[in-house]
Amino acid sequence: MLSKPAFQAVTRLFRQVSGIQLADTKQALVAGRLHKLALARGMADVDAYVEALLREGDAQELVKVVDKLTTNETYFFREPQHFDHLRRVLAQRRTGPHLGDFRVWSAASSSGEEGYSIAMVLAEHFGLQGWQVVGTDLSTAMVDTARRGLYPIERARLVPLPLLKHWCLKGQGEHLGKLMVSSALRQRVRFDCANLTRTLPEIGQFDIIFLRNLLIYFDNAGKADIVQRVLKRLKPTGLLFTGHAESITHLGVPATLVAPAIYRGAHAQAPHATPAESA
Ligand SMILES: C[S@@+](CC[C@H](N)C(=O)[O-])C[C@H]1O[C@@H](n2cnc3c(N)ncnc32)[C@H](O)[C@@H]1O
Known part of the structure; x- marks a missing residue:
């Protein structure tokens, strides 16, 4: 009791x-x-x-x-509109060696399905070079599961069939009913522990940050604190994706809504922004 x-x-x-x-x-x-x-x-x-x-x-x-x-519910290609938007961003992206790798952060990555979904879309566009995906989560158990890349097959019902065939292996024997993300893709995605309410590790700047289905667990002050810290990791032209049930427009954070649950960071040109604690 x-x-x-x-x-x-x-x-x-x-x-x-x-x-x-x-x-x-x-x-x-x-x-x-x-x-x-x-x-x-x-x-x-x-x-x-x-x-x-x-x-x-x-x-x-x-x-x-x-x-x-912690509540860890997640699945592949959750909120698929974000992956459609990611494809559009990639299609419109200028190319050139000076632009560097296209980098995406799955912040609060849980067991890794979000990170691998992003990786499948990036690999579809770039092949296996020219991009990086970093996933982080508070839970060490989730980070371990993410690194393993072995999942119940039901979590993959939204994976487009060509991507499923290309990047996932069907479990046999003791892994019947499961799928394994291919090692080629697993090697391209890095998972680490990070607490978004504390000083963030040195993981660099990102073109897109997925911060989805975490903010709902926080009050407004907690949400604003996390969003401000995370926004500092966006490249100047970068985008922040939140869960579709998680608006941040009322938090007074330096970000502008550009599509449903998609924000552009505005820290450089937002005179009304509250100074954020250094990350
Ligand atoms: C519901 S899952 C969201 C997974 C994925 N982003 C999605 O949308 O499907 C929320 C995750 O946030 C993680 N989390 C909770 N508090 C956190 C914190 N302070 N810092 C980082 N991650 C945290 C939990 O461990 C959990 O894996």
Whole structure:
């Protein structure tokens, strides 16, 4: 069982790490998820587990708690309009060696399907050179899954058939019902841990940033903080994609809506922009 004080203590700790405030209605869900971790440590009581977590300050155990409490739902070619827009951007792009690689960041990449979907579209346009995809997520378990590139086949129902045939292998034997992203594509996509509420790692500047289905978990101040930090990683002509249920127009951030859930960064020419904390 998970008492109210233990629930409040563990959600406070989770908020300190992730920036996400879990609603009081999530008590049963948190209890269920932590129950598995408690059992793995030989404890039947979730309250005792939370008490030990707070007392011991074990960083590895805290990583497991964060992995359990994040919502990781994702699938290939989710919100397909963004991938159509990406194709249009690529079709209109000027070429030349001075332009460098076309770089896309899947921020909050979860188990990696978003990053690999982007990679399939880039490979369709460029082949295997001239682009980079970086995926980052708070959850170490999700980053591990993303690096593996092995998925239940249902998550690929929106993958266009030619791309599915070209870049995915059908699982056999113990992997029946699964697909594996081809090693050629896996090698072109890098996944790392990064917390978007903290100083970001040195991952460079991007032509497009996918920041989708994460902001919904934050209040307005939290959203603005993340968006401002992420916008600093956009190249001057770059675009930010958010989830279609995640408007950022009311946050006072230096970005202009150019299409549904697509923004152009305006930090260089936005006199009204609030100065952002340095990333
Ligand atoms: C619902 S998934 C979104 C996945 C993908 N972007 C999509 O739209 O399908 C949200 C992800 O955000 C990650 N996340 C939560 N808090 C985070 C933080 N502070 N920094 C980075 N990632 C975070 C979670 O681990 C989870 O994998």
